[in-house]
Amino acid sequence: MSYITKPEVRHPALEENALGLTRRDYEGAMSTLCAGCGHDSVTAAIVQAFFELEIPPHRAAKMSGIGCSSKTPAYFMNESHGFNGVHGRMPAIATGANAANRDLVYLGISGDGDSLSIGLGQLCHAIRRNVNMLYVLENNGVYGLTKGQFSASADVGSVSKRGEVNRHGPINPVPLALTLGATFVARSFSGDKKQLVPILKAGLTHKGFAMVDVISPCVTFNDHEGSTKSYAHTRTHNFEVVQTDFVPLMTEITAEQDRGDTTAVTMHDGSTVMFRRVAEDYDPTDREAALSYLRASQAKGEVATGLLYLEESGADMHACENTVDRPLVDVPFGDLCPGSAALEELQKEWR
């Protein structure tokens, strides 16, 4: 925490996007997290992704629950909508908001405690409904905000700062999302923005629920030796399965991006995700194969990262419910709720 705020002064050569905004215009209040927290780096990556995608801040909604991770929406995009819900209940609130106004860009920020402990049921249903949102799960293996108790994502054998060994098996959000039918599943690391930013951009562009599990070390309670969510452990066990490049619509794919060993997936809005396989035979469009690969990799203690699964043809919540294209907030009240006379008329059909 810092008593001075980040000064307004900027680099004179700071780049502007098509909206005339710089990266600094996507920043928020000064972070009050511990110095060195992975979550702050994720915040910086989110700022970068929104800046590069040229999303007007006022067209985005930041949804979160409780936890250090869930506090971070205060630290970026001051001018966006936001809702800080009760612990673990963000998915339901995001679902409701999305149902009411499908035109905003939804970004959910959560932690492993918020999503996998208290909020697990909520998360599962948001995936199942395929709510159109980017869901960033800042995963540090502990409840940071309440001083470092093991969370449901802690690995067996992982040692707490005080020396206790965790004996419960972890809930791993990646296979969980795959099993529940998520159409966009990725894992990344807060310390690798080169990988994280394109994944976030692809997730924001994806139509449907995009789960991004970000290993984001808790520098205060889970960055010691014996932790499996520390900076050092993540770096030594990280294995990038696929490399991802995000190419926005109307942008040419460069030779460096298309090196022959790449597969391109076209997103619903016409942008492209380029995959470059690193692990042999890994196919990020084959759910079953991906699942079995990741199970084996998890058993070896690897932290498999990359955009691990992508399916662009899925129907999101609004498609399933067959709602109107127009956001419900913009539909005149009289049309949304035609009154008792109309109800009467409707009920006649079933009499």
Next chain:
Amino acid sequence: MHPTDVSNPDYYHKVVDCQWACPAHTNVPEYIRLIAQGRYTDSYMLNRESNVFPGILGRTCDRPCEPACRRGRLEDEGPVAICRLKRVAADLRGDVTDSLPKIPEKKNGKRVALIGAGPASLTVANDLMPHGYECVLYEKHAKLGGLMRTNIPSFRLPESVLDEEIAMIIDMGVEVHLNSPVESLKELLDHGGFDAIFVGTGAPRGKNLELPGRYDSDKIHIGIDWLESVAFQHVDSIEERVLVIGAGNTAMDCCRTSKRLGGTDVKVMARKSRDLFKASDWELEDAEAEEIEILENHSPVDFVVEDGVLKGMNFDIVEWREGEDGRLASTTLETIFIPCDAVILAIGQENAFPWIERDIGIEFNRWDMPIVDRKTHQSTRPEVFFGGDSAWGPENIIWAVEHGHQAAVSVHNQCQGIALDQRPPFGMNLISSKMGLHEWSYSNDFNPENRTPMRYADLEKRLKEMNVEAELGYDLEETAREVERCLNCDIQTHFTAVLCIECDACIDVCPLNCLTITDGGEEDDLRGRLTAPAENTDQDIYVSEDLPQTKRVMVKDEDLCVHCGLCAERCPTAAFDMRRFELYIPYAGQPWPTTISTAPTTSL
């Protein structure tokens, strides 16, 4: 690129742009902090240590530090008013008698002659007296100070300020001979009984303009001679219509002085265009504020004198173009006549050494200048040294002071039998400025205020009399505001690679995108792939040792860092720390300064 060696004092010194640009390496940010704390006397003494004449320089310095100031690169509003703040310290200081160097009663038996009483000679005396040297000063004029006395007008530099700062040196026990021009150096060498002689006689001859009519009127003056006559009150008036030829510092002083002595229509006539003038912008602005007209591209043709009366001058109006050889060449558009009653020639100064015999072992080059070693100031006769304007032509006060310091080191070595090239090296100290969890021993927030403008004495009042000081100086409120604009560039972002866990916190928080963790590489390549490309190659980039986890390196572009300390504040391991850098400048017989500042310190 190899890891940067920050134990070499030059590296961090260069980050302190103002200190690096100051010929005498004045510790600017520290003296500004002392002013901010109301410690004017300490600030004055810190200044005095390197620049010797803070009161004089706080008004008249050429200020090479200001164009160098980092703030000038961040915004249009420009640098910190470094020079004006120096004056604040000098104006508000208390009695410094007890802080001045102590002079030993027992002398060391070495006698040094100083010829000319300008800032160069005075600095040599200042540096040698505390070590027991006997200094004997010879001055042609009846008063001390050199051009500071005879040429810088009193509306820019009050006599009392000059007197006081010269007295601090003379009162150390310098033997002074006024009205004593040295007419033969041979004589002094042969019969003076000196172990060393320092020549600080300046560049005393004003350049002439040999054009038709030059000697037909007595209303055509040489600028520096005319200013000298004014200073010694031999001249106290001038005609109404005055033309000043030239556009350098001397021209500015001549026109402004004319305005005060009866000139009502004063014009500065320059051959070149304004962007090529030698005078600084602020001098031009000051002159214009006093209703002086500055005409560019007017090349003098002749003086028009009728019946012994000066009527005016003819000028070619010229246009400048770059020729094929890359040099500027002029074409005349027309010739015009401008009437006037007096002309002052201010087109430059030259050295002249009629009093130095050419057969005493002092070699002169083809421009009739003595051959002087750039570093040691020694002439080809080992015991004779040159400094100030006499060494390599006209410069300014702060260079004269620095020459004085260096010459004093040489004189000391010479007298003590130490080789002249064995000069004491620069040293440094680094002290953490961390005071608590979120507290630093300096004011680290960025102050977005614009540069504080100077207030001037009422125009009518100041033009009435020569010795009404034109600039009023900053009041306390203005001072309090201006000190906060300083970026504290001496508080360095000191990095310890082994501590870094590569969490990126510093990179994410830095408001100026100074930091990058990336793979190592050659400098040119590295500069291109940083968070913000490091395009200003005048500024260094710092490269760390390999980082423990990924073997990448931390790179910092020093160019625009505002020293806000946020990188250190957001660093979980104190891999970044804000450390106050103190440059130890060696002086004659004294490898480290005596008055090291007393800002709060914590252990490393």
